[in-house]
Amino acid sequence: MIHDQPPAADVLPAKGCFIDNRWVPAVSGQTLPVSAPAEGRVFAEIAAGGREDVDRAVAAARAAYETGSWSRLSATERGRLLSRLGQLIEANFEELVALEARDCGKPLATARADITATARYFEYYGGAADKVHGEQIPFMNGYYVTGEREPLGVTGHVIPWNYPAQMTGRTLGPALAMGNATILKPAEDACLTVLRIAELAAEAGFPEGAINVVPGLGHEAGAALSEHPGIDFISFTGSPQVGTMIQTAAARNHIGCVLELGGKSPQIVFDDADFEAAVPVIVAAIVQNAGQTCSAGARLLVQRSAWDRLIPMVVERFAKLRAGKPEDTPDLGPIISAKQRERVAGYIASAKAAGLPVLAEGAVQEEAPEGGFFVPPVLFGPVPRDAALACEEVFGPVLSALTFEDEADALALANGTEYGLIAGVWTSDTARAVRLARRLRVGQVYVNAYGAGGGVELPFGGVKKSGHGREKGFEALYEFSALKTVVIKH
């Protein structure tokens, strides 16, 4: 829904598009309403950026890259600016927490963890900027050969609504550390912290054009950015459907891309596991961010011989879960939008209609606002292997429990979806853990743990339909740079 009227008095007005360190209204003059998911009502507006705004942002980034105002700053100076931005995020911590909590409906504790991680991304990549060394390559006598890492140029970034602040740090941090000039298109449903971080970047001293943000609709601003001939690389996190469009546009422009497209990640529990340690982590892995996490542990794979002991423990914990608004310390918040809530509720209703057994169901707190987009968490099981709930990403607080017989069966089941993002293995048999870690077709494996708090330092990304390329950790610095071989005859 596009607005061209002034917002109501209690609605935060749109700041605009952030281009060349300045707020500029969208060329169309239009804005988009943003809802607070826990309240179910509009509380802010953002600029409805479009093709012409993206053109301006690409021109600004191109200038910062070509003139060298950003790309030729020393790596140490780039690192200092990134670190300073991390410090400014910490200095404005409570403001950013409140904004992220309201914009996404996250419980305050989750929003705090997110903003802490956001600052950490900038600190990490600030420290890493001048640690990427080239190499000297042995070659024929009479030649001196080096391999040097250089920026890709202008990089585009399209991020989703589930972790707006963190995703900004995760994708811009390494791109900027390597000297790329950036344009970010955040999700229309949640992007207020992203816009505030852009403002803080200007305060930190980033030169004009290094960081540009164009909010707007996906099929307008997002499509314009991903198809733009003026970008040299694109990073996308979101649905496989849009990821496919991004990859097609990148191929047409002969540029590279990194895609992170979600998953249906397994938590595999053997009968020799420490159930006391496993159960709280198993439940947290699906309830975190109301299940709206690409790496949510959405499939609980239980060895048949462990089912009768493990499941009652999970059920007990699951049934106590309460969804509510950020300030009421709920176990989980609402779903991001009415549209997404319909999608998640649709999965639950179809599974119930198909007769899938409900093992446990949480509830919504009594004090939760009427209009909030809440969905009580549900544990289904045993779920047949070919059911939608065993294969498709729900992106909500729905845990599907399935049984397996032995290690070979566990592996086949775990690897048996189109996705391959992360996996958890719970066992006391170290040799088995190593065998599975090597054969699971995913980007990250956790043994007797799951997710480990996000891990800014840990390279992250998928295989198969979960995408390709890696963000997070040092690996991302290679993703956002190119190797140049220099051959000197002497």
Ligand code: TAP
């Ligand atoms: P997407 O549509 O994929 O949105 C992700 C980002 O892409 C948003 O910034 C979106 O902008 C933008 N976008 C949408 N259409 C585009 C286009 N044609 N060209 C370029 N950019 C475009 O995801 P969604 O609709 O928010 O969620 C749908 C499903 O995707 C979820 O249920 C979930 O299964 C999956 N999902 C996965 C993840 C992760 S972390 N892997 C994150 C979110 C969603 P707008 O928001 O303005 O449309």
